[in-house]
Amino acid sequence: MxxxxxxxxxxxxxxxxxxxxxxxxxxxxxxxxxxxxxxxxxxxxxxxxxxxxxxxxxxxxxxxxxxxxxxxxxxxxxxxxxxxxxxxxxxxxxxxxxxxxxxxxxxxxxxxxxxxxxxxxxxxxxxxxxxxxxxxxxxxxxxxxxxxxxxxxxxxxxxxxxxxxxxxxxxxxxxxxxxxxxxxxxxxxxxxxxxxxxxxxxxxxxxxxxxxxxxxxxxxxxxxxxxxxxxxxxxxxxxxxxxxxxxxxxxxxxxxxVEGDWSNASYFLAAGAVGPRPVMIKGLAADSLQGDRAIMDILSQMGASIKVNFDGILVEPGRLRGVEVDMGRCPDLVPTVSAVAAFASSPTTITNVAHLRIKETDRLAACAAEVARTGCETETTDDSLIIRPSALPRGREVEFKTYNDHRLAMSMSLFELADMKVSLDNPACVGKSFPGFFDEWKKITG
The missing domain is CATH 3.65.10.10 (Enolpyruvate transferase domain)
Structure with a gap:
């Protein structure tokens, strides 16, 4: 049911x-x-x-x-x-x-x-x-x-x-x-x-x-x-x-x-793909010019079910597989996709993202380091990130560094949906773009 x-x-x-x-x-x-x-x-x-x-x-x-x-x-x-x-x-x-x-x-x-x-x-x-x-x-x-x-x-x-x-x-x-x-x-x-x-x-x-x-x-x-x-x-x-x-x-x-934000909605759309329950996001324009609406296509390619209707965007979980994806047009989604990739059954390669190295932190290196804490094997090149999934450490506490980067804090929170206890060194850094994130996230984690 x-x-x-x-x-x-x-x-x-x-x-x-x-x-x-x-x-x-x-x-x-x-x-x-x-x-x-x-x-x-x-x-x-x-x-x-x-x-x-x-x-x-x-x-x-x-x-x-x-x-x-x-x-x-x-x-x-x-x-x-x-x-x-x-x-x-x-x-x-x-x-x-x-x-x-x-x-x-x-x-x-x-x-x-x-x-x-x-x-x-x-x-x-x-x-x-x-x-x-x-x-x-x-x-x-x-x-x-x-x-x-x-x-x-x-x-x-x-x-x-x-x-x-x-x-x-x-x-x-x-x-x-x-x-x-x-x-x-x-x-x-x-x-x-x-x-x-x-x-x-x-x-x-x-x-x-x-x-x-x-x-x-x-x-x-x-x-x-x-x-x-x-x-x-x-x-x-x-x-x-x-x-x-x-x-x-x-x-x-x-x-x-001002219309809704596809970047900050991406963590909740991803939650629908990796978690136990479907997630419906309201307030997004499906025909938006925002590049981060690409999260719909990426999650769909990975095996999630995406449905767009008058109520909003519905994401339902599926058996996820790795993808190779050029994210030069949507670099803010890389932390989200790197976390989702850890839940997949095969490797994911994210390309054309050298410009992530001059964000709030070297976001490419940070994504590789933090996802690796879950047991995955990660690798970076000058402009790409590869994630090779492994069995996630369910039932354990994992301490993640945020590097004072709001997108790292929000994307690493997805690992709560793998029955991990996620510990962030600076959860308050989400205030940079989404001060109410953790209040909304409680709806996901129950």
Whole structure:
């Protein structure tokens, strides 16, 4: 007899919450944003937007955002006292906030001191600071060039052309796209480099820009000629063959509801695949542009049953097998899939994920080390992770390190469904993206 499913409501999308609040803050007038995520990372973005001149007030569960009018403004901006200190943009450990807000603040005027937690100061920023330097922004690095902390003197995007790669992160491009409508002229952004990762996150940026009426077009190189294409038609990017023409339209204020988060829902969808009971997730858009909706396809390939209906996404357990899967488009799912792979009957190989090494931790090495604590054999290469399952130590306590990484903490929790007692060294780190995770997780573990 089929057991009744456990019902879980998906949290709001972190990626879309960042981008929606930025667009609302850049718009003139007042926007009302409902269902935005409340987490440590979103708090950092809100703080940076407030430092740049926006007002964000919570009223009856809705964020009322009053825009900056003329764009981000920091200390020493036109008309300010020359001895005024730079405005502080504190990123803590939010890489998304750091990359998006650095590019957005550079589209304004004034000086900004950009800094964060120690791990944030280890994460590369040279690709973005180099592109912004080419647009006219000046950087005074307090330590190593290309890394936080630094003082940035912004005077808007002064040039009309800029190149950026997507080899390390798609967020560099997203930041430039979000800032470009604030220029006083058209800006052309061309994707260069050898490969492009995490394209779906750029699609989320374009969606928010479109919804807040920022003007842009996308062109692809056919032969020697650039031709416009609908942005939604692009499923992957070939460097050197895609460019974005962003018009100086600014943004229009609007009311906006943030959709559910496929990244944070992935742990519950995975629970339906590996646990004893089906799990139904409500609040997800099955046709979402979020790249992490790929979790449905991956779990299905591994042998779980996935059903989409008007109530939500239903995942039922099945006999799981290993897969070989390119996760360059959905790197945030790697911890989830690596944990599920331990429950399978054959090895799993995850490829094209070198960029995971510059996340909150070296997430590739961390996934290998922590899954190995369950008795599995794991192996990493420069850009891949292999998991060879073994009998799981049911009935035993296993201590996992989180590396202060929210996604490690949430994904390792899946091993509770193998009758293990999971001990995490820092469970509170889930507050970065999903403060209520363990309250929801109790519904899974009973």
């Amino acid at each position: 089929t057991k009744d499913p456990i019902i879980i409501n998906a949290p709001a999308s972190k990626s879309l919450s960042h981008r929606t609040l930025i667009a609302a803050a850049l718009a003139k007038g007042v926007s009302e944003i409902s269902s935005a995520l409340d987490s440590d990372d979103i708090t950092r973005t809100r703080g940076c937007l407030t430092a740049c001149g926006a007002s964000i007030v919570e009223k009856d569960g809705v964020l009322v955002v009053t825009g900056m009018e003329d764009g981000p403004e920091g200390g020493n901006a036109d008309g300010k006292r020359k001895d005024e200190a730079p405005h502080e943009l504190f990123m803590h450990e939010s890489g998304t906030t750091c990359r998006l807000m650095t590019a957005v603040a550079a589209a304004g005027k004034g000086t900004f001191r950009v800094h964060g937690a120690p791990r944030m100061h280890e994460r590369p920023m040279a690709e973005l600071t180099g592109a912004l330097s080419g647009l006219g922004t000046k950087f005074d690095f307090e330590g190593e060039k290309g890394f936080l902390p630094f003082v940035m003197t912004a005077n808007g995007y002064k040039k009309k052309n800029v190149e950026i790669t997507l080899e390390e992160s798609s967020q560099y491009l997203s930041g430039l796209l979000l800032g470009a409508p604030m220029a006083d002229h058209e800006v052309t952004i061309t994707v260069t480099g050898k490969k492009a990762v995490s394209w779906p996150y750029v699609a989320l940026t374009l969606r928010i820009m479109e919804d807040f009426k920022a003007g842009f077009s996308v062109e692809v190189l056919e032969g020697r000629e650039w031709k416009p294409v609908p942005w939604r038609s692009i499923k992957h990017v070939t460097p050197g063959h895609v460019r974005f023409i962003v018009r100086p339209t600014g943004y229009q204020n609007t009311g906006y509801a």
